[in-house]
Amino acid sequence: MTRAVAPMTAPRTPVRRVLDPTPGGSGPVPDLSLSSLLAAVEASGLSGRGGAGFPTSIKVRAVAEGRRRPVVVANAMEGEPLSYKDAVLLARNPALVLDGLEIVGRAVRCRRCILAVHEESLDDAATGALEVALRGRQVELARLGGGFVAGQETALVNQLNGRAPLPGDQFRRVTEVGVDGRPTLVLNAETLAHLALVARHGATWFRSAGLADDPGTSLFTITGSVRRPGVVEAPRGSRLADVIESAVPVQPQAVLVGGYHGGWVPARDLDVRLTRPDLVPYRAAVGAGVLHVLGADVCPLDFAEQVAAYLAAESARQCGPCVNGLPQLASTLHRLASCERDHALPAELDRVARVVSGRGACAHPDGAARFVGSTLDVFHEHVDEHLRGRCPHDLGVRR
């Protein structure tokens, strides 16, 4: 599965905050003290847009309390193949991301400010545009490598320290010891874009969209069975159907919310609100805003099997439970997708999924387990058909 490239015909986006190239007048970058920044970010309720959704103010505070001057990293690695919101953001509005990075950097008196991008996500044009935006700023551009897990916080820090792009034990938090041994603040590129707007327009403005407990807007990458795939911006808490509407879904069977580590929302439930509590029954979370539409002509187990194989291949292979468990998940799912009439398969998948969860340096195995669990859950009727030796999508063709 190669890295997705942002297409030319994108869906219409109803709200334009971070995607707008000239957000409310670009002037000099606001110079905020640490306390002002913290006050603004806390009041805004901004949380991370990189997947974990952690409250941004807490992260900033953690790194500012160290003795050594910290390092601030804008994470645009975007290891998830179904996501390209950060790539689009950097292509359309790099100045906003860099403004956010500089604002935070100055407030915490950073020693270094780094924008981390994956070398494969930048073509020559994008690199050129980025280099123009970087002029005159005290920001380093780090063009990095690695796979699916390379954007994980500790893996990113390891790579910036010259080591392999693999996750490390999270006991030693990067906010304590990170790049160059300094407290390190890793924030998603989109989070920094929103932060820059909060610094310019204030918390009240930020809260004018979205929900009280999840304010603002965020970017969603819409892929799959849609006429107009691409990145849209929508208020937090929007209904899934509304967010994907402009992408023009074609015969959706279900939508994968949260990417390869996410969960399925079936077609009948597309009016669900994209909030944490509303998505809990689907084992999904908004995460980094990946919305992949599964068309009616695709066997969900075929799709899931390919995802599971990809996730197994992308294991960093450092942790025993992951390197052993994920291939097991993939091969068992393959058997199920092949219509093998073994009624023990779902239980076996469930068992392996439970065993790999929580047993690794990062959340990669947990994500894989969640995805597999959701697939079995949402498509249980389809699974039953497969266990009877036939796939509803094959119209009688034997597998």
Add this chain to the structure above:
Amino acid sequence: MSTRLHIDWTRCDGHGSCVELLPDVLTADDHGFPLPLSRERDPRVPARHAEAARHAVRSCPVMALRLVRDA
């Protein structure tokens, strides 16, 4: 306040001394890696097993274990 056993999975090679010393806390999975019986990430170590837990931390040949005080 409780004591928890933290496993550094980037180091753990499933040697198994910890499972031997803490049978009430850990078991071995299909591949010999420690599996907390409570299914927690960092399982709680009851006070009566504190000495065994310290022994486990010392015995791990790849130094993958540490004991953490939970506030």
Add this chain to the structure above:
Amino acid sequence: MTTQALDAALWAWGRGTGIAALALFTLSLLLGILGRSGRSWRLFGRVGVSDLHRTAALTGTGLVAAHVGTLLLDPYAQLKLVDLLFPFLAAYRPLWLGLGTLAMDLLALVTAVSVLRGRLGPRVFRSVHWATYAMWPVALVHALGSGTDAGTTWFRGFAVVCVVVVASAGLWRLAPSYAGRGWARVPRRTT
């Protein structure tokens, strides 16, 4: 006690502690390989093997200290403090004794790193620990060359047993069946 008797006692102690140390390091090496295999052994289990491995090694280290201390006091050995650190400078059988110094230097390094491994981390500990595979044969050859018992049948028998033990364990260590600690596993990436 007469000087002669004392000298004889020191010489006996010197050789005895050395031979005992070699026996214990042979045991420790064997237990090290058994432990690394990850297999559980009846009676001991994995923990018993690793505890015994360390105890044997530490006891052996103590015996080496006694061995060297005794020989420093023994006039027949003509051992000087400088010989403890720098090999091949000794007055008595410099080559064979030099190997003993070398083995002891390696032992000191391995011991120091083991004690400090909390600070140095598992990678430094593991790479230095490989030196034990060099230390053991050097110690054995030292014993065969500088010990006056080397010609005796019992010592030769003892040396043969030690070599057989280490060679068999070493061969098993290199066998493919040794890997994965006895479990059917996908190999991990180890740096």
